[in-house]
Amino acid sequence: MSVIAVTRLELRRLFVRPLAWVLAALTLGQLAWRFTLLLGGFLAGQIKLAALPGGPGYTDLVGVPMLSSILTGGVLPFGVAELALVIVPLLTMSVIAGERSNGTLPLWFAAGLPASRIVLGKYLALMLWLVLWLALALAMPLSLAHGVTLDWGKLASASLGLLLTLAALAAIGVACSAYASHASIAASVALTLGLAMAGVNLAAQKAGATNGVFNWVALSSHLESMLRGLVSTADVAWFLIVIVVALALATQRLAAEKERG
């Protein structure tokens, strides 16, 4: 029950701060722009595409590219995954570091809550916000579901990939917030880590390194296969490992803070 109390309080704080609303408005506006561009491209080429046996459909050209530009190339305007690299650190930066600078962190300890429940409660609140955000982004391509033929399996796989990406980035952001003394430092470190994890394989390829380790470490390689409709245990496990390790680090840091004072 205490986790729910923490989640409820954190969610309330998230929704009364302007930052969350501004981020939601800006990113959804940008995604709407991306949706109209993708839809325009699909409508312009659909006669040609219909003639191709096994050619790409609405899901490949509009639904999945809304979520990420990994498969389509051309980054601008950003897809959900690219926007998440920026907005998740902004949302998570003050989750713990903000409490520390505000002097409210001891209140959580004094409520008799173990560090793990504090971290989990705050993380769940962030995830609820991010799930809502993802749902609103998905609502755009889904709004035309009655008039097009959707590949539901591929869209579900891509959505799962995005959900896991958001969950991993949020966990990394919470961990950075637990270690940083100020929210701005937490945001900077989380952003850097997120960008590094997203592009480490591409950077390595450009540098001539074809080591499989870089591909394994890179977030984008695990997301890419899900965007293609392939859900593998190895990819899901990678995301879960990142989430668990990041949350465990945040918990350990918070518990140590109570010990150290």
Next chain:
Amino acid sequence: MSAPTAVLELDHITRHRAGRPAVSGLTLRLDSGQVLGLLGVNGAGKSTTLAMVAGALAPDSGAIRLNGKDFMEHPELARSVIGWLPERAPLWPELTVSEHLDAHGRLRGLRGTGLAQAHRRIVERLELGSLSRRLAGVLSQGQRQRLGLACALLHSPQLLVLDEPANALDPVQVAALREVIREQAAAGTAIILSTHLLAEVTAACDRVAILHEGQLRYDGALDGADHKALEQTFFDIAMRGNGSNDRMQAA
């Protein structure tokens, strides 16, 4: 007849901060209905002691027992047993007074009608009704202290921990605070409050403990002790590191 179980027992607790002992071998006992004033100059270890009692800070060694149970083994006791008002009431500036009370109530395990009743009771008692929709970030210092006190009292704790509660309060608010302390003590709540105001101790407490350089230098009842004797003992300890229990006992 056996002695009543102490609400709070500190058993040789020690805590280092910045490499030096902030609290050293402190042993204290507090029964229900007692009001203990913790006196000491700045840096004497009062806030560190109270943070450990409240569960916000772990001692390096020694034991803290709440109702006879080891607090380190049962940190969840803090949720229901303790109400804590730190030195500068920490509040979330983006939440209203009412939201603060609800959030603290839920964190302390209150739900539904129990929470609504406790909320209503504390708002009436501390006259927070007119402030209930105001954001904590715009409250005056005195209003912040009142809200902090309300959050600490909301779940009717058995042990109330107040760190310099009269700071930034005007004389009327100080009088109201003393009245609340007396009411709580009469209802059986054990109260430990830190202050460096001697008048605060003589007016609100029935026992005084004086800390100096992290060590307990005096612990005794205030029955009959006048302000002057307490002042002399306090200054003896603060200036020379030794107090005269005889002077207090004579008083």
